[in-house]
Amino acid sequence: MQTLTIQQVAQQTGLSAHTLRYYERNGLLEPIDRARSGHRCYSAEDMARIEFLTRLRMTGMPIRKMQEFAWLFRERPEAVGDRRAILETHERDVQTHIQELQRNLEAIQWKISYYKQLEAQQQLDGTASSPSSNSKAV
Amino acid sequence: MQTLTIQQVAQQTGLSAHTLRYYERNGLLEPIDRARSGHRCYSAEDMARIEFLTRLRMTGMPIRKMQEFAWLFRERPEAVGDRRAILETHERDVQTHIQELQRNLEAIQWKISYYKQLEAQQQLDGTASSPSSNSKAV
DNA sequence: TTAGAACTTAGAGTGCACTCTAAGTCAAGT
DNA sequence: ACTTGACTTAGAGTGCACTCTAAGTTCTAA
Numbered sequence: 001m002q003t004l005t006i007q008q009v010a011q012q013t014g015l016s017a018h019t020l021r022y023y024e025r026n027g028l029l030e031p032i033d034r035a036r037s038g039h040r041c042y043s044a045e046d047m048a049r050i051e052f053l054t055r056l057r058m059t060g061m062p063i064r065k066m067q068e069f070a071w072l073f074r075e076r077p078e079a080v081g082d083r084r085a086i087l088e089t090h091e092r093d094v095q096t097h098i099q100e101l102q103r104n105l106e107a108i109q110w111k112i113s114y115y116k117q118l119e120a121q122q123q124l125d126g127t128a129s130s131p132s133s134n135s136k137a138v
Numbered sequence: 139m140q141t142l143t144i145q146q147v148a149q150q151t152g153l154s155a156h157t158l159r160y161y162e163r164n165g166l167l168e169p170i171d172r173a174r175s176g177h178r179c180y181s182a183e184d185m186a187r188i189e190f191l192t193r194l195r196m197t198g199m200p201i202r203k204m205q206e207f208a209w210l211f212r213e214r215p216e217a218v219g220d221r222r223a224i225l226e227t228h229e230r231d232v233q234t235h236i237q238e239l240q241r242n243l244e245a246i247q248w249k250i251s252y253y254k255q256l257e258a259q260q261q262l263d264g265t266a267s268s269p270s271s272n273s274k275a276v
Numbered sequence: 277t278t279a280g281a282a283c284t285t286a287g288a289g290t291g292c293a294c295t296c297t298a299a300g301t302c303a304a305g306t
Numbered sequence: 307a308c309t310t311g312a313c314t315t316a317g318a319g320t321g322c323a324c325t326c327t328a329a330g331t332t333c334t335a336a
Contacts, residue, residue: 007282017283018325025286037332039283052249055242063323080260084253087246094243098236104193105232108225111190115222122218145312155313156295175302177313201293 003033003041013050020050026063028053028070059094141171141179151188158188164201166191166208197232 006017015023023029024040029049032040042050056066069086072079144155153161161167162178167187170178180188194204207224210217 005282016325019323021284022324037283039332052245055245057323059239059242059246078260080253080256084250084257087250087253091243091246091250094239094246098239098243101197101232101236101239104197105229105236107190107193108197108229108232112222112225112229115218115225118218119222122216143312154295157293159314160294175313177302195293 003043004047006040006042009042009047009050012047013054015050015054023050023053026067028063028066030070030074056090059090060097061090065090141181142185144178144180147180147185147188150185151192153188153192161188161191164205166201166204168208168212194228197228198235199228203228 006020010017035041072083148155173179210221
């Protein structure tokens with residue numbers, strides 16, 4: 001069973017070694033196995049956990065909530081329903097957030113098209129040298 | 139032509155009065171008209187601008203970029219293409235971000251179903267009081 | 277065997293986007 | 307006239323999630 005050094009994990013996960021230690025210190029990761037030297041040895045399981053935590057993080061779960069999730073995982077592993085509840089709440093949060101992003105994206109796209117129209121008009125004005133459209137460019 | 143006080147704007151936009159002043163101080167908003175008393179009087183145009191800025195902010199545009207956009211708006215209003223370029227870059231960023239969220243959401247949903255299976259199994263184990271499934275609940 | 281890289285820790289520092297405080301001015305109601 | 311409350315400013319403080327530093331230990335390659 002082979003293990004990885006903190007740098008190798010950092011490379012593969014995109015987190016910094018600093019961040020990996022920070023996560024462990026704050027209970028997001030259970031204590032990682034150590035070599036005789038005291039250096040951390042990450043197992044494949046550790047990697048899978050880090051990967052999932054990273055997904056929670058990238059979808060905006062605060063560290064506090066991740067601590068809660070990790071605590072349940074360690075202290076009450078049989079309470080699967082509690083862990084599921086956290087994930088389901090987060091699922092709804094993420095869905096809401098995506099919808100919000102999409103609504104705002106549409107408004108931004110609308111403005112991009114508006115700017116395109118404005119630019120076409122600028123072109124015409126320039127070519128014909130007629131100050132026909134002097135609407136404010138909002 | 140009627141104007142709004144900072145509190146009214148705060149209410150309507152969901153930003154705090156503090157944040158509205160902060161935005162103005164940092165050049166995200168051009169200087170708002172003042173009453174004789176020095177109090178800010180927000181126009182309908184100001185409101186539209188704040189609304190759009192809020193959309194940029196909610197989709198994750200950093201304050202720095204919003205400053206750049208606002209600067210172009212004030213100092214080079216004819217450079218519509220430059221403003222469009224900023225929005226188009228941001229559009230791509232937001233699309234990428236949404237895709238990332240969706241990928242991560244799927245992984246979370248996958249784990250939720252996995253937990254459901256696990257819970258069903260726990261039920262069975264409990265009812266039949268047979269320790270058949272002792273797989274680790276990951 | 278020894279230089280240099282990688283690791284360890286506790287704790288301080290950073291960057292972002294607010295968020296609040298203190299001290300003061302102004303306007304409306306009683 | 308006076309109280310209440312909203313407004314003003316400059317600047318300090320907050321919370322989050324890292325990110326780095328300093329001082330020391332250990333591994334690896336020449």
